Amino acid sequence: MQGDFYQLLKGKGYVLGVPGQAGAGQNLTTATTILAFKYRDGVLVAGDRRATAGNLVMYDRTDKVLEIDRHSVMAIAGVPATAYEMARILEHSFKYYRRTQLQELSFEGKLRALSKLLKENVPAALAGTGAVAPIFSGYDAEHDAAKIYFYDILGAEFEGVEYAVSGSGSPTIRGILHYVNTWGEQPLSAMSEEQATVQALRLLTSAAEFDSATGGVNRDAGLYPVIKFITTAGVRTMLDSQLRSLFESKVSRGV
Amino acid sequence: MYEEPYRWIEAVGNRRQYLDDQFKPGSPVIGVSCDTGVLLMTMSKGTPKLYEIYDRLALGGMGHPADLEKLRFTLLEMAHVEGFNRSPSDVTGSRIVKYGIAPMIKQAFEEVFKAPFIVKILLAELGLKAGKDSFLTINFDGTFEEKSQYAVLAASAAIEQEMMVSLRQHPVVSLEQAVNAAVCSWAVGDRVQRQALDESGEQREAQAGSARLVNDPDLLYEHIRRCMNDMTIECALLDRHVPGASKYRTLDPDELERLLPNNLGRPAA
Numbered sequence: 001m002q003g004d005f006y007q008l009l010k011g012k013g014y015v016l017g018v019p020g021q022a023g024a025g026q027n028l029t030t031a032t033t034i035l036a037f038k039y040r041d042g043v044l045v046a047g048d049r050r051a052t053a054g055n056l057v058m059y060d061r062t063d064k065v066l067e068i069d070r071h072s073v074m075a076i077a078g079v080p081a082t083a084y085e086m087a088r089i090l091e092h093s094f095k096y097y098r099r100t101q102l103q104e105l106s107f108e109g110k111l112r113a114l115s116k117l118l119k120e121n122v123p124a125a126l127a128g129t130g131a132v133a134p135i136f137s138g139y140d141a142e143h144d145a146a147k148i149y150f151y152d153i154l155g156a157e158f159e160g161v162e163y164a165v166s167g168s169g170s171p172t173i174r175g176i177l178h179y180v181n182t183w184g185e186q187p188l189s190a191m192s193e194e195q196a197t198v199q200a201l202r203l204l205t206s207a208a209e210f211d212s213a214t215g216g217v218n219r220d221a222g223l224y225p226v227i228k229f230i231t232t233a234g235v236r237t238m239l240d241s242q243l244r245s246l247f248e249s250k251v252s253r254g255v
Numbered sequence: 256m257y258e259e260p261y262r263w264i265e266a267v268g269n270r271r272q273y274l275d276d277q278f279k280p281g282s283p284v285i286g287v288s289c290d291t292g293v294l295l296m297t298m299s300k301g302t303p304k305l306y307e308i309y310d311r312l313a314l315g316g317m318g319h320p321a322d323l324e325k326l327r328f329t330l331l332e333m334a335h336v337e338g339f340n341r342s343p344s345d346v347t348g349s350r351i352v353k354y355g356i357a358p359m360i361k362q363a364f365e366e367v368f369k370a371p372f373i374v375k376i377l378l379a380e381l382g383l384k385a386g387k388d389s390f391l392t393i394n395f396d397g398t399f400e401e402k403s404q405y406a407v408l409a410a411s412a413a414i415e416q417e418m419m420v421s422l423r424q425h426p427v428v429s430l431e432q433a434v435n436a437a438v439c440s441w442a443v444g445d446r447v448q449r450q451a452l453d454e455s456g457e458q459r460e461a462q463a464g465s466a467r468l469v470n471d472p473d474l475l476y477e478h479i480r481r482c483m484n485d486m487t488i489e490c491a492l493l494d495r496h497v498p499g500a501s502k503y504r505t506l507d508p509d510e511l512e513r514l515l516p517n518n519l520g521r522p523a524a
Contacts, residue, residue: 099306
């Protein structure tokens with residue numbers, strides 16, 4: 001009667017993740033660069049599209065920026081099998097809560113829901129078979145603000161006051177974000193949607209330059225990163241045609 | 256004593272009569288398909304009667320609020336577990352009614368030592384394509400019917416028939432037309448139910464009265480206006496134009512005021 005979908009699933013025998021050592025040492029599908037930062041109208045969340053297993057590129061069309069509900073986005077870094085499962089549980093949990101309790105789950109409640117899933121997944125994460133380090137962004141209606149939180153693989157949550165990054169390519173762009181935000185022409189939070197998009201494309205292109213597990217832009221195949229915006233109006237995805245245009249005019253120089 | 260078959264039949268008969276009486280003061284529920292989506296409409300005194308069940312499923316109910324809540328939770332659990340384990344597109348009204356709550360309601364109705372569900376349910380489903388919207392109505396004994404375009408719940412089958420006649424007289428394409436048709440049908444049903452309560456036993460007179468009302472929209476609007484003194488019009492829409500998976504939304508007072516016929520949405524001067 002509490003509107004807890006995960007408890008309902010567990011009551012029916014569901015177990016998240018694969019605990020134990022069975023997969024340790026295997027080349028699991030991983031790697032990523034995901035980022036989120038606050039811009040003038042809300043939060044921008046972006047992610048590259050490459051999935052790798054060891055030296056192999058498994059897939060170049062992965063969607064790592066997942067819309068969980070109309071006002072929340074989870075960007076995933078780590079083992080996609082576990083991350084997608086967590087996203088599906090969260091999506092159903094938020095819907096189930098809203099429909100049973102006849103009110104939206106609070107933003108804080110959503111953050112805790114993801115933290116609980118990560119904690120449940122600790123055995124698999126420590127065994128090396130299911131580590132996930134996501135970024136959760138959403139619109140907090142109670143405080144009338146878009147917010148960013150990032151997590152470690154054990155479930156600890158931290159607020160990204162201005163920005164957050166995760167994944168194998170994140171060390172590269174973390175420094176760039178700090179530099180741009182501190183000494184750039186304007187802080188990230190003052191950027192327009194277009195300026196923020198160009199910034200995200202440049203950051204992900206930089207990450208791909210130094211991290212083989214991050215996929216850059218592939219113009220021949222028409223592959224661009226996934227970029228979503230969270231504002232008071234909800235979640236919106238930038239179209240590939242718009243990304244192509246901005247990439248051609250503002251990013252491709254020197255790439 | 257219920258081991259004897261005729262005793263059991265008698266007990267079930269008594270139970271049916273008891274349940275019929277429970278719905279007499281209830282508020283009818285109407286479902287109408289239109290180009291915008293599927294509209295559910297009723298009038299309520301505070302406690303809502305229309306609910307979101309899943310991405311493309313909505314519920315309207317009559318009866319005891321506690322029973323309605325219990326069945327609503329059962330539907331929600333079934334729909335969400337099924338949607339998680341398989342896919343949201345595998346969650347259909349037909350499956351969760353036929354293999355889920357209908358057998359449960361029937362069993363409760365026939366177990367004469369236990370309390371039955373005092374509830375009637377209308378489940379609306381937004382089709383994946385226009386023209387594929389559907390409705391399921393479930394009676395307190397577990398019997399269900401599948402319908403397209405329109406569906407209603409009322410105190411008795413005869414009143415539901417009257418309401419369906421009213422709905423057929425209204426051409427419905429737009430949401431505005433759907434709201435108008437639903438409101439008129441609700442007025443027809445509620446008027447007949449109230450007459451049946453006031454003049455218990457004089458069903459013929461009630462039917463004659465309703466027939467007269469069906470042909471007089473002004474009287475129907477007047478009836479609605481009177482009911483709005485202590486009730487609120489409740490409308491929910493499975494909107495095919497809403498982005499994202501979840502299609503359910505309620506019509507807010509401003510939108511309802513624009514859609515309601517004959518200035519019904521405006522406060523009386």
